[in-house]
Amino acid sequence: MGLLVFLLIPVVAAVLSAVAPTRRDMENANIAGFGVTFVLALLIAARVLRDGSVSLWDGFLYADHLSALVCLLTASVALVCSVYAVGYLREDESSGLLDDDARTAGGRLSPPVLLPSDEHRPPAAAKLRKYYVLTPLFVFAMLGVALANNLGVMWVAIEATTLASVFLVTFYGRVTSLEAAWKYAIIGGVGLSMALFGTVLVYYSGHRVVGMETLAGLNWSVLAGHAAQLDKTTMRLAFILALLGYGTKAGLAPMHTWKPDAYSEAPAPAAAILSSAMLNCALYGLVRFYILASRCLGPEFPGRLLLIFGMLSMGISVPFVLVQRNFRRLLAYHTIDHAGIMVTALGVGGKLGALALMLHMTYHTVAKSLLFLCAGNVSQHFKTDLFDKVKGGVIRAIPVTGAVFLMAMLAIVGMPPFSLFQSEFLIVRAAFGAGHYVPTALFILFGTGIFAGALLHVGGMVLGEGQTGGTACPASAWRDGSMLALAAALVTMAFWLPAPLLELIRGAAKVIAG
């Protein structure tokens, strides 16, 4: 029952926000909702640690270590971002960023029947409501991904994450946000249709083994139990399609193209959720398929494909990071890079690879969401996302943000002592140990390229004299508090990981590697 409550809390928050009379009520509903979600995620994690797995409705909802970890990460990010969003959106509102709308700039046309009508409200309030309603729904869909045992339902949930987040991308209603949303929706749609095809094929490969016309025929836990008997040819095709499909959602190259657009257009807290929690969910889906495929076909076939995509993703992000002009897009390419890293870890496989993957997922979630929050601060202060216009000196203008930004950037490119170094070290160790010499070398090479780009741009932006004058954006305890909380978590993780969390991570790795 706990699972259901856990899943429904964000829906309740969404409903409350939809009917809340004031902005403050919406904010409260969100924060309270995510707070409860977070606590429940902790409880579920504790139960999983105690019992091994939790399930509901004959295994329709199912949580093992892997799901519990993803839920916990999602809930944490959602909570921090909801706190941040309060400060962020208030600032946006007071600076008038929400007032104008692309639509008012274009020709006046009456909306079609399909559109929810918000014409009578001032645009700012409507936008805020949109944010506060959609974010919980988005989170709901992500939690659904992690908890759905049925692969079909999982697919539905992932599709739902896209649909819920499209309008977060269009939040500002700029011309470019429409463009980004369109690309996001179309590419995401195509990608997920491939995943659906893959899901159908998995069902097909399993229907003779586990019986048809039952819901359980698509249950992952059932399929995983019979993985060795599944039809091999079908499974190969199914894995390919699932890899392409969930890979699109995770932003693996060459399906990554929507990512920089969507991340740079969404409001900072939403981008933070997209780039950390949603990436985790997409990878989660991929991991589930990987487990089936590797148990059915052996780890060789899926591993090789994953390595190829991992290398491609890491490689493609290097030049874009090197010549990037927009810091939010820079972060997006970092996410592509890290998706590649995690997929590489998965492809390397084995106990070490799986452990590295789970550690990296945890660490990356913290660091990347922190980076987007910092980027949000910078872009609100300087009213731009371009390096050229910031002209350096962030550390002078907003010292705390600047320092944290640089620190998080160094963390994300795998600089010790920060924790991502530890997981990346494990990955290369595992890859090298498994005899993947060329991928290891490429991993290190690309890592250096990414590092160079990040240091060049972010170092140049944070340090320096900076420009004088300009209107400062007032400090906000909401924003800075949530940012500092994440920063503290990042620093702490470098030296200490709570034992239960490590236990959870190990458990998740065990789910993957058996």
Added chain:
Amino acid sequence: MRWELTRFSPGGLNAPRRARILAFGLALAGALLEIAAAAVGVLAPAGAVFSLPFGVELFSWTVRLNPLSCYFNLALGILAAAVSIYSFGYLRDMEGRRNLGVLGFFYNVLLLSLTLVFTAANVFFFLVAWEVMALSAYFLVSFEHEKEATRRAGTVFLIMSHAGTGLLLVGFLILAQAAGTLDFAAFHHLASKLPPSQQGLVFILFFLGFGVKAGVIPLHVWLPAAHPVAPSNISSLMSGIVIKTGIYGMALVFFDFFDAPPVWAGMVVLCAGVVSALLGVLYALMEHDLKRLLAYHSIENIGIILIGFGAALVFRGMGHPELAALALIAALYHTLNHAIFKGLLFLGAGSVLHSTRTRNMEEMGGLIRRMPVTALCFLVGAVAISGLPPLNGFVSEWLTYQALLAGFGSTAELTRVAFPIAGALLALTAALAAACFVKAFGISFLALPRSEHAAQAQEAPVSMRIGMGILAAGCLALGLGATWFLPVFDTITAQTIGVKMGASLTAANGLVLTSGTFRGGAVSTVGMAAMLVLLSAIPGMFWLAWGRRSRRASGPTWDCGLPGLTADNEYTATGFSKPIRMIFSALYRPRREIQADYEVSLYYPTAIRFESEIEPAFEKHFYDPLQAWLFRFAGRMRSVQAGSIHAYLAYIFVALIALLLFGVRG
């Protein structure tokens, strides 16, 4: 382990004075403890291993103390103590203008990470310490980040350092793979058990990886950029000890991980050493920025150290452990010596900078009168770095020559010709270094002040003078007391090569240093110093006989009859090195530009502007094109993301079809 704990420092304190005193006071205390601990560790190796009580439990955060690490810690401790004292005064006038808490924080982090680099007991912890060191050095270098050049220098430094770490990582992975563990203890002589091709690869990876940090040419380009822009106390640490981490790493890999490396590997190191030494000093000669000049000399001295390493490697490969030990001792002794005198020189340059606000030697001059103590200390450092007796630089260079000399006689292959050639080029290097420091000291400190700042210069505060004085005394002590110090190396050579040389290196009750028993050669710095004192009786006698009665007057310098000698008549730094610039013009490819304004006739110019610069060969012919190519390539890659959704869909489509066919076939 006790010194580790003192290194946690108070970053970001609001009261700048308290921050300064606390941070550097703690650093000083830590350094002193470290000297004590390292001295004990070197003399009585206990082989201690400690696990630090923190860190993610997946990895072991373990340190070990062995003679080699203690030796480097000793160098670190001495330098850190002097620099910490120096920093009290040096930073005083930055108070209020800059956040000294941050500086103190990273300064302490740097010291801590250096300690950990020298003591880390496994791959993981070593890499963590290594990168933290690079990172803290980056922040210290970028401390005055308002300047574009500073930021750029810091960025180049960190990027190159990181790339080097990548190479190290691969090397470590190969070893860890063979050992099945990450512990350094398991790597002992392991590399020599690998198949030959892997041995070569491991060697090259480590040499390049550590070479970046050490500043070996052609991996040096970050060094002359980064060292000068840092605050001078930091420059002193950077040149004194941070680049020595590369040397430590090489020592660890070449002499601990390898048993007997391939002979060609030693030759590679020897050649790299010669090239670095020679080119380093040649580039140094062309500088008139005092700190850049010193930075290039760091490259030179790293080259000298590598000559010793290379010789040791060749000897080891050929089965002459005693010779290898001699060469290793030479290299390690030079490492310590360089830490001391280069630290001293940078502190001296810092005092000058502190007082004249310029690093340009052409604007200094005459400082010997305004800053007598600084000048004297700088002179000691200059004599030491030029390898002149009886100071410490001479001792280690002498040992290096002896090793090279012994090498020729003890090996049979044609390659042995490399040793005398290396010796000859080392002599050239040393002579050029002397020329360079005549220029550096002569132009900066002697004759007339060349600018208003120089004329108004003030002697450095007491703490700075103490800091420099300690290191100057160190130069003297390590020079005169070499024979007493050298037994220290017994434990190190026993650990790495398995022989003890200390007893055969000294003779005559420890007054004379010999090159061991095989190929004779003796020198005594103490003896020389004593003789110099005794011999001064001769001019003393002359003075008693005639000089007392002679008249000593002071008058103007001969000015060719022009009215009055001014600073404009003095030889400039650029002028001083002109003959060398002309002689080595094939290397420098100098470019000069003379612009004369005249009113009446070309022969009576009213103003002349002279501009001369040399071509930075490695930057121009390798790094710049590489960078340009990279960015051009990256720029071209941008067309992948050109905004067309149709193209984006097509990528996925192609991937889909390719994978479908792949999935069916294979």
Added chain:
Amino acid sequence: MDFLHNPEFGDKLVTLMAAFVLVFQIAMVGQRSLIMNIRLFGAQSFLLAAIAAVIAHYNHAPHIYVAAVMTVLVKVILVPVLLERLVDRIEIRHEIEPIVNVPLSIVISGGLTLVAYIVGESFYHPETGAASLGHNTLAVAISVFLIGFFMMINRRKALTQVFALLTLENGIFLAAICLTYGMPLVVDLGVFFDVLVAVLVLGILVYRIRETFESMDVSKLRRLRG
């Protein structure tokens, strides 16, 4: 009326209809009129519903009837109607302007069909006697999927991309009913719901793109680069 109960006949019938699904798909590639395209889509969806019904009949799988009914409701009626209304409302030109010209598009579609058959071939295991409908329908499903994908690349207008996506989904649906006699009902419902919402969301976007850019041509959406 024996054939009404002969599964073999059912298989043949389904294969035939599946072939027509493919024909419709290729016809959509060749068709220049937007409205005709939408109607072809409706017809294709109707064929799918018919296939579902046939399979339900011959295999005694009543839940597939539900899927068939849902298909008729959503894809044959609701979506085409919505799309046509949208077309009318935003008054775009009814001409489709493909990026690759029609003859070449048809040739490419043929090539894609070939690819699909190569892929489907590997599922042909006569010795096991499994999978009654076999590789043939799977090949058709993959063809429809690939051609739908190709149409998405080949169409400039936002709206045309949307229903190319829908035809692509039809391919998956074909595979689902032919290979596995449909997915579990919950999943089917979920999928249909998602399709509906996706159409809604995309519809809103199409509408707003039209408003903002005064054009539906998504190849003009090229501000976000690098």
Added chain:
Amino acid sequence: MTGAILKTLAQLVLLLMLAPLVSGFIKMLKARLQMRRGPGILQPYRDIHKLLRKGMVVPDSASWLFSATPYVVFLATLLAGLMVPMAAADTPVGLFGGVLAVVYLLGLSRFFLALGGLDTGSSFGGLGSSREMTVSALAAPTLMLAVFTVAIGAGSTTLAQIAKVAINQQWRFLEPSQILAFAALFLVLIAETGRIPVDNPATHLELTMIHEAMILEYSGPYLALIEWGASVKQLLLMTLLINVFWPFGLAAGWSLAGLAAGLAWLLVKLAVVSCGVVLVETANAKMRLFRVPELMAVAFVLGALALVSTFLF
């Protein structure tokens, strides 16, 4: 102990007394060769004596370093001289340093001399220092190669040891490698002692000066010390050259007869080398500064050939 002191004193006296004589001899010989009468052979003694008694003028701009330089130059050179075998193969302070120490002690004296030149603030001082350091740097590798050749042959860098080994192989100097090494070292000698064609010790034309330019501002006793030091340096380099390559007559022990014979031989050999120097000086014109590297390159190649031919043939 007393023996050592006596030996040291003896060699000191020999060095200090003989050095001006060699300089005078060279000057005289050169004058004769140029059909001039020239100064007497004892003129350098008279110069030094006079200078030591004269008063001096120290430039206003100079610091204490200017005053310290003559002492350092004089003492370091003298100490180096004590390490070189002169009449006997054994040297009084041979344990304190060998050929490397000699080279580096000369380097020390040059270092300070160059600083002293810069300290005056005059352009000539700087000019001289710059050229001196350049030329010496160019000579350094050749010098070291030659040192290596002899040291490797003897198996030691201790000069006494080198000389002893040389005594046992009296006719070795006729080997091609030794001749090449000798030639190389002779060229270095010319460069190091500031002789034509590298430098002109007699010039007072400012722009061609090297050594003289550095010491332009020195006068009185300071100048005496420097000039004396320079002649000691010349003597010790010559002695080094001859005793390493032509060790005839060098006393193996410290017997009086042996010493006398050694001294006689030394004088003869010095005279021969001086003749060589004079011949070179007379037959050549001073080179442009930027031709000097070519000469040094020749010397380097000679040295390298010497080394290679010693051990490869």
